[in-house]
Amino acid sequence: MKQKKDVQQGTLALMVLKTIEVLGPLHGYGIARRIEQISRDLLCVNQGTLYPVLLRLEQEGAVASDWGPSENNRRARFYRLTRAGQKLLETEKRDWEQTIAIIARFFEIKAEDLS
């Protein structure tokens, strides 16, 4: 069996935002499943952190939530991205890309490049 990794601290919010940006309104279970799916089951979403993160994003105004019917016609809480969330996602995305680029540059470094 593959060793599953826990989601890295601080990145879960970003994954949540991106997931609902792409897939539209989703409920908590859906978000967790999708993140695991997208990561090709390499990641395991800790539910203990998912719901607090959703609540924090909602308090920050990045997502909004409403009750709605789920696939099996039960009541579920659906989270969708707000305009502020969209903006937040874009900034976060830029930051990440920058960080990745910097780290990548460090990984590519060879001794002769610095001489």
Next chain:
Amino acid sequence: MRALNRFFSRLWNLSSGQRGDQRLREEMEEHVTLQTEENLRAGMAPAEAHRQALLKFGAVGSVRESYHAEEGLPFVEGVLQDFRYGIRLLRKSRGFTAAAVLTLALGIGANLAVFLVLYGVLLKPLPFPSPRQLVRIERSYSGGTTVPAYSGTKALFFQRASHAFTAMAAYDYVPSHANLVQGDGAVPISVLRVTSDFFRVFEMEPAMGRGFRTEDMVLNAPAVVVLSDALWRHQFGGDPEIVGKALSLGNRSYTVVGVANRQFALDTKADAWIPLAITESPGDQSNNYNVVARLKSGVTESAATADLRGVLLELKTTYPDLWDRYEGVRVEDLHDSFTGDLRPALRILMGAVGLLFLIVAANILSLLLTRAVSRRREMSIRVALGATSWRMLRQLLVENASLCILGGVTGIALAWIGAPVLMHLSPLQIPQFASLGIGGPALAFAAVLTLGCVLLFSLVPALETRRVRLNETLQLNTTRIAAGRHLTQKVLVVSEVAVSLVLLVGAALLLTTFWKIIHTPPGFVTRDVLTFKNSFTDQQAATSASLGLRLNELKSRIEALPGVTSVAAASTLPTQLVPDLPFDIVGRPSNRSDAKGDEKYIPITAGFFRTLGIPIMAGRAFTGADTNGSLPVLIVNQQFAETYFRNENPVGQRVLIGKFMGPGFEDPVREIVGVVGNVKQVGLDQPAPGIMYLPAEQIPDLETRMANGLLGESWVVRTESARVDVLPAIRRIFMENSHAPLLSVEPMNEVISASVAQQRFSMILLCGFGLISLVLGAAGLYGVMSYNVQRQKREIGVRMALGARRQDIAGMVLRDAGVLVGIGLVIGIAASLLGAKLVGSLLFGVKPRDPLTLAAASAVLLLTGLCAAWWPARRAARVDPMDALRSE
């Protein structure tokens, strides 16, 4: 921005008590259901599918906790929880709460009230722009004595010859009385004569109209007046058109040119300001004016003093008669010069309430420690359940904060009500500029006190409980017999006793001082004497002869009233302000080398000595025959006779008063016709000064006019008994005869009483503080001893079982208390001896290290301490040994 959004949202959740519990539960259920369904689809058995879903979801409790942590503000919630718990605890033990809150409120309230006065008077800057630049110029003599009065000539000379000041002004040493005539009546007001730059010095030009100009200062210029804001509001209804209107002061008409700024107030009250017309003259020795100035920016007081020293040397060449080689000059900060007299009294008061506060704090701390011991098991359980030491401290802090804030707020309320009452009762001459409102600094002061208490009350018990061994306290310590030692509480009791003793000694010293003062014979009979003042118009007091006639007429009309024994007028009353004048004894070399040669100068009418019962020691009193045309005469008092005629008979000697005082003050050579007993003219606690009494009709006209303007005329009326009410009749006589209202009507007893009011006030306050400290100290001792007896019950039981008698047990408790009080007394006595110097300036007739006072205060404290320990001792003696040994 996001963080802010989030904070408000959390705050909203917190304050509205809104909880997402329901929502979270539904979401979690839904989540588990969906997971179960998926597991079913993956082919699991239903039970297993559900189990796996739950496993995957994780610990529900921890999800819920972290969800809540995100939802509200956990720290605030925790504090609120502690707070609620604290309040519940306080409500549970009402007796403790009431005692602690009241004691604390008393401590904080008393400190705040005194702080308000101290701040308003000493610390708060004067209400003028750049107040540090304002100075008063004073004459200084060797030995550090300073006299703030200057002659007009010197003031003008300083103004034109000095370079260190941007503006300088002279004003009357004492405001004069004047009658503001309105319709048929007249309102007595106080008027200050000032030179043109007066308002410019303070950089406080009038709020309406203008201040004075140089052309107003010229003799015979149109008479103008600037009103105080208060006078304008009360007498003229705040008339916005007042500038340019005319009003009458006495019989003279003035044009209002301005209304002063509302905040404009100096040390003494003035209702109106009028121009002071002074000119330089080479023989001007009358030192009647204050000189104030504003330093140029960057000029220090010492630089200004040096500048004025140079000016004095110039004076020597310009006005050789006015130069005095003993006279120096001093430039003093104006605020300091206004408040100099109050400083020692206020400092002692602040020190005393500070000490009181220490006792208050020690007392509450001792109570809290006792409580902490009884709560030890609760604390141990908390620790056992995993409370961190920070969490424990936080709880203590929050609990004490509730207690102290309650006390602090009550204290502020007490001070808010109490400070004005205190000021109303206080005879301290609080300068006019001082305001006593509770503002930022006062609140900060109260907050610092409260916070200090919170920290003290929390940290000390916290340090105490740190030593608690978890196991020991949780065990039922049934096997212990001897109680542990409680050093902290004993230290507290000892320090309470020590501080109480210091306060008691201070109170006892002031009490003795006051007793000595009021039992000092004043030199005259105060019973059945009514006093009042009035001021005549300049016209009525134009010449001594005419004023003398008027005085005699009033005197004989009052004397004719039924119930009146005798009447006299004088320029001043005993214990009130008197001018000093220079004089020479005919046939001796001139003794005018410094201010020391001056003596008190009091013009009186016939009957003065008889009315006040001042004994005639030699020669005769004045009679109706000592008139303007008769032989110039003088009566001196014993002190004067002893100083200047030690081995001679003073009667028959001849004296010349005010030789160099300038034109208008020339006095003929006078013959001493009598010597009278000493009167404590400058205060009961001061030695009787030498006094020259003169017939009012015989003094120079200018002297009469000045005395009338500055001091008015004072009257003494002896009646057959204090119950005779002659006042209405006297008022009628004055209104008919001179159209003059009576001022400051009071019996002579009250005049004397008012002269010692400051001492009485300090004495009462300090006695109050001493008494409170005594009660608190006794309560503290009682608390600690009761607690000890309670804890020593088992030990007592064992002792009794071994044959100790009841009185032995009581003796043991009393001995313990005695040791604590004894140590406290030793420390207190040492502190009193060290601090003795501080009160020295307030004492009269008693040494600051008076052994009797120390012994008496110690005895009172020891007795009180033993009384406080008596009840616990009795309780100890009544312990039933069987009960004590059986009980847990």
